[in-house]
Amino acid sequence: MQSFKTDVVVIGSGLGSLTAAALLAKRGLKVMVVEQHFQPGGSCGAFRREDRTFDQGTSMLFGFGEIGFNPHRFVMNELSEPISVIKHRELYRLNYAKHPILFDKDIDKYLEFLSGLFPEDIGGIRAFYDYIGDLYHHVIAVDPVCIAPSEIPNSDGAKRFLRNPVRNIKLLRLLNQSAGQLMRKFVTSERVFGFFNKLTSTYCYTTLDETPAILAVTMFMENHTGGSYYPVGSSEQLPGKLEKSIEEHSGTILYDTKAVGLKFLDGNPRMVVAESPSGTIEITADEIIYGGTLLNLYTKMIDEEHRDPAMVEKVKNYAMTYPSVVLYCVVDASVLPEGTLPIEMMADNPDALDEKEVTVYAYSLADRSISKPNEHVVIAIGPSLREWPSPASPGYRNKEYAQFKQEELDRLVGVLESHYPGFSEGVIHAEVATPSTIEYYVMKEKGCVAGPKQMMGQDLLRRQHAKGPWPTLFFCGEGTVMGTGSPSVTISGIGAANMVLRKRKMKEYRYSEKTKNVVEVIAQNAPEPRLDGKRVIPSLNKVEGDAMIALHDVATACQWCDPAVCIQACPGAIDIRAIMRRLECGNLFGVYNILKLHADHETGQLVCASCSAPCVDSCLRSTFDDEPVAIRSVLLKAFEEGSAQFAKQSST
Numbered sequence: 001m002q003s004f005k006t007d008v009v010v011i012g013s014g015l016g017s018l019t020a021a022a023l024l025a026k027r028g029l030k031v032m033v034v035e036q037h038f039q040p041g042g043s044c045g046a047f048r049r050e051d052r053t054f055d056q057g058t059s060m061l062f063g064f065g066e067i068g069f070n071p072h073r074f075v076m077n078e079l080s081e082p083i084s085v086i087k088h089r090e091l092y093r094l095n096y097a098k099h100p101i102l103f104d105k106d107i108d109k110y111l112e113f114l115s116g117l118f119p120e121d122i123g124g125i126r127a128f129y130d131y132i133g134d135l136y137h138h139v140i141a142v143d144p145v146c147i148a149p150s151e152i153p154n155s156d157g158a159k160r161f162l163r164n165p166v167r168n169i170k171l172l173r174l175l176n177q178s179a180g181q182l183m184r185k186f187v188t189s190e191r192v193f194g195f196f197n198k199l200t201s202t203y204c205y206t207t208l209d210e211t212p213a214i215l216a217v218t219m220f221m222e223n224h225t226g227g228s229y230y231p232v233g234s235s236e237q238l239p240g241k242l243e244k245s246i247e248e249h250s251g252t253i254l255y256d257t258k259a260v261g262l263k264f265l266d267g268n269p270r271m272v273v274a275e276s277p278s279g280t281i282e283i284t285a286d287e288i289i290y291g292g293t294l295l296n297l298y299t300k301m302i303d304e305e306h307r308d309p310a311m312v313e314k315v316k317n318y319a320m321t322y323p324s325v326v327l328y329c330v331v332d333a334s335v336l337p338e339g340t341l342p343i344e345m346m347a348d349n350p351d352a353l354d355e356k357e358v359t360v361y362a363y364s365l366a367d368r369s370i371s372k373p374n375e376h377v378v379i380a381i382g383p384s385l386r387e388w389p390s391p392a393s394p395g396y397r398n399k400e401y402a403q404f405k406q407e408e409l410d411r412l413v414g415v416l417e418s419h420y421p422g423f424s425e426g427v428i429h430a431e432v433a434t435p436s437t438i439e440y441y442v443m444k445e446k447g448c449v450a451g452p453k454q455m456m457g458q459d460l461l462r463r464q465h466a467k468g469p470w471p472t473l474f475f476c477g478e479g480t481v482m483g484t485g486s487p488s489v490t491i492s493g494i495g496a497a498n499m500v501l502r503k504r505k506m507k508e509y510r511y512s513e514k515t516k517n518v519v520e521v522i523a524q525n526a527p528e529p530r531l532d533g534k535r536v537i538p539s540l541n542k543v544e545g546d547a548m549i550a551l552h553d554v555a556t557a558c559q560w561c562d563p564a565v566c567i568q569a570c571p572g573a574i575d576i577r578a579i580m581r582r583l584e585c586g587n588l589f590g591v592y593n594i595l596k597l598h599a600d601h602e603t604g605q606l607v608c609a610s611c612s613a614p615c616v617d618s619c620l621r622s623t624f625d626d627e628p629v630a631i632r633s634v635l636l637k638a639f640e641e642g643s644a645q646f647a648k649q650s651s652t
Contacts, residue, residue: 002281006032006252008500009272009285011259014042014442015058015486016476017291018242019075019493023509024500025249026079032283033246034274036258039560039581041239042291042442043449044486048559049429050624052377053370054328055235057438057449059361059379060092060343061085063487064519065226067141069218071490072229072238073519074146078509079245082518083237085229086366089524092228092343095419096198097350107133107224117195124187129220131186136221139167144511148481150465151495153502171214178456179216180209191350198347202359204484205321210455215483228343230363232522233556233584234370238486240585247590255578257281261301262288268472269302287472287503289496294318294452294464294479295445308469318458321450321484322353323435325384327412333374335426342366342524346419356415358382366524369556375428380412384435388447391440401436408432454483466495474499547641548586555583557629561620566631569618572598572607576615576631583638592642595635606639608632 010021013035025031039045044058063072064085076083091103101113107129115122143160145152152160160168174182179200180193187193193208200211203219211219231237243253256276263271269288274281290297294315298307344360361379364371371377386404389395409432417423435447444451452458464480476496482488498508558580566576575594582590598607611632619628 001279004032004281004283006030006283006285008032008287008289009034009283010289010291011272012042012291012477013037013040013239013243013253014291014477014489015044015239015242016478016480016489016493016496017042017289018239018246019490020289020291020474020476020496020500021251021253021493022079022081022242022245022249023075023494023497025246025251027497027501027506028249029500029504031246031249031251032285033251033253034257034259034272034281034283035253035255036443037441038255038562038577039236039239040243040253040255041236043444044235044239046234046236046560047562049328049330049431050559051372051557052330052375052429053234053236054377055361055363055379056433056441057324057326057381058235058486059230059363060359061229061231061235061238061486062222062226063490064229064521068226069141069222069487070144070226071146071487071494073517074144074511075490075494076241076519077515077517079242080516080518081241081245082520083241084232084520084522086232086524087521088228088230088342088366090341091223092345093341094198094202094345094347096195096347098348103223105224105227110224114195118189118192121187121189121192124189125192128183128186132182132217133221135167135171136217136225139164139171140218141221141225146491146494146509146511147498148466148491148495150461150481151467151498171217174213174217175460177213178209179211179213180207182213182216183208194350198345198350198357201353201357202345202347204454205450206453206455210453212454212456212459215454215460229521230342230366232367232369234367236581237585240581240587244582244585244587244590247587247593254281259292259301261303262297262473264303264306268470269306270472285472287474287500289474289476289500290468291475291477291493292443293445293477296443311469318452319455320446320448321453322383322385323388323447324381324438324449325408325412325435325447326433326438327378327380327409327416327430328432329378329380329413329430330371330375330428331378331423332426332428333376335420335423336362336365336376336378337420340365340420344419346415348418353383355383355385355411356418358412358415360416360419378416380416382412382415384408384447388435390446391436396436396440401434405432405434408434450484451478452483459483466492466499471503547637548588551583551588551634551638551641552586554630554634555580557621559621565618565620566615566629569614571611571614574598574608574615574635576635579635579638580629583634588638588642588645591638592646595639595642599639604643606636608635608639 007030010017010033021031021033045056094101104110196208257274259274261273262269272283298315342363342365346358348356358380364376438447464475474496476492478484480492482491501508564577579591613632615631622628
């Protein structure tokens with residue numbers, strides 16, 4: 001058994017958990033993150049298939065804009081962690097009952113689309129948008145706050161209220177109203193309600209009457225304000241940058257390590273018990289931040305003697321978002337018609353949610369680096385309404401399960417075929433993640449990726465706050481106040497970090513105009529990085545200029561294989577996959593921390609210098625390309641650069 005002592009231990013490495021950990025590490029606290037997977041990000045991760053990069057789930061990223069709802073920009077700026085993101089020219093297109101509705105940044109253009117669909121009701125729709133737009137622009141967006149309402153200090157809340165008391169009173173009245181109740185003050189048409197049901201379903205998996213009105217204000221207006229973005233290279237860049245900041249500030253992330261329980265000391269949870277390939281680990285901390293599902297915590301990780309029966313009953317009875325199924329495919333570029341957007345939402349049935357309601361992501365339309373020439377990577381996410389086995393059950397991955405997977409794959413390809421004729425003929429590669437797959441990899445019960453519904457009765461302040469029932473336990477993630485979505489869980493992470501800092505009487509994180517911006521926003525369609533249909537992999541021995549750029553470019557040849565046969569072949573079991581992934585995110589410090597454990601104590605040389613490089617011989621890249629990844633050269637160069645950087649930092 002291994003034992004550790006730290007200031008703060010964070011369970012999980014979703015965006016909320018990583019955000020909290022990075023912000024606390026930046027404040028100088030000793031932070032340790034426990035993650036059951038081999039890479040960070042939770043639903044916001046990625047994988048590769050022969051040089052095509054697929055986002056696992058989280059793909060539509062709001063929150064990087066200069067104005068509006070921008071927690072991602074806030075966090076990157078606070079951490080001084082540069083990141084490059086592509087801004088989409090249009091937010092997305094909703095294909096509603098064969099009527100394409102474009103969500104333009106110009107709200108008047110958007111309303112023109114709606115006037116053609118609902119000519120008799122457009123006056124009421126405009127009045128509705130005028131009302132919520134007034135509240136959004138004069139109360140919400142005018143005073144950037146990247147904290148959930150449950151974590152705003154009373155003094156800050158009072159100052160905000162007094163700046164615009166009339167509008168704030170209007171906003172507060174919405175706390176106990178649904179979006180449906182608010183809209184009915186302006187519109188009575190059931191056809192219009194059907195359309196807006198699709199919008200709320202798309203964002204938070206709820207109907208208009210389930211959605212809190214105060215949430216709808218931001219939801220509907222942010223469509224035309226902050227915009228949507230995509231990290232250059234894949235969504236993996238976002239958790240990778242947070243991981244980089246954690247490790248640069250002396251934090252630790254334990255991968256392949258599953259938290260299985262909390263132990264109480266003096267009546268409070270103070271220890272996390274985890275299981276790893278090397279055995280049981282116990283981590284004692286002053287504070288614990290939990291970023292997993294509430295059901296898992298309250299019914300499994302906490303011993304019965306410490307459980308609150310009312311809370312157990314509450315989380316058991318939560319109405320959950322629907323289980324999701326994800327299609328990942330590569331298609332010939334010709335099957336996507338000219339004008340197709342990187343994000344297209346399909347809502348064929350205006351009357352109800354069904355399995356044809358999918359969101360299609362084709363981010364290679366914006367970032368050509370994630371696919372091969374003349375191809376596109378296409379991902380489709382939607383509900384699966386059939387029963388799926390638990391990953392722990394005998395029915396997982398048996399013959400019947402394989403048949404169900406194939407049926408889902410065929411069904412989703414058929415949905416895309418109905419919108420893009422010829423799509424099925426153009427499929428080059430396809431695979432599917434079922435709700436069981438999602439539960440297996442990211443521990444979301446029954447594949448409900450968005451957690452408990454953000455619906456009336458279990459909405460906002462009625463949800464789990466960042467501050468838990470014990471003074472040592474804090475929360476982040478989609479089960480907390482702000483609910484699902486990458487900006488929302490990021491806000492939950494900021495809130496959890498601030499609650500720990502408040503407990504310790506340390507400086508909390510607040511928006512400041514003086515904070516330097518480090519977010520680079522670039523246009524769609526970055527230059528094509530490949531020539532003649534073959535990926536150009538530079539040689540480290542011939543690169544001139546910035547060594548980190550060279551390391552990044554060579555590292556992108558890695559396919560992040562699972563299982564990673566290169567690690568199995570390495571005599572020292574160096575975590576090559578983790579090194580390559582970190583180099584793609586510019587995380588030389590994290591790479592050096594791994595490699596220095598494999599340096600000869602006498603000579604100081606990396607063991608790879610005298611190794612025959614069986615990792616290169618086993619590299620699976622050779623199965624589809626002429627050359628394997630230059631693993632040995634990358635490790636030696638990264639160690640050299642890391643040693644030099646470490647020596648420079650030590651001298652200063």
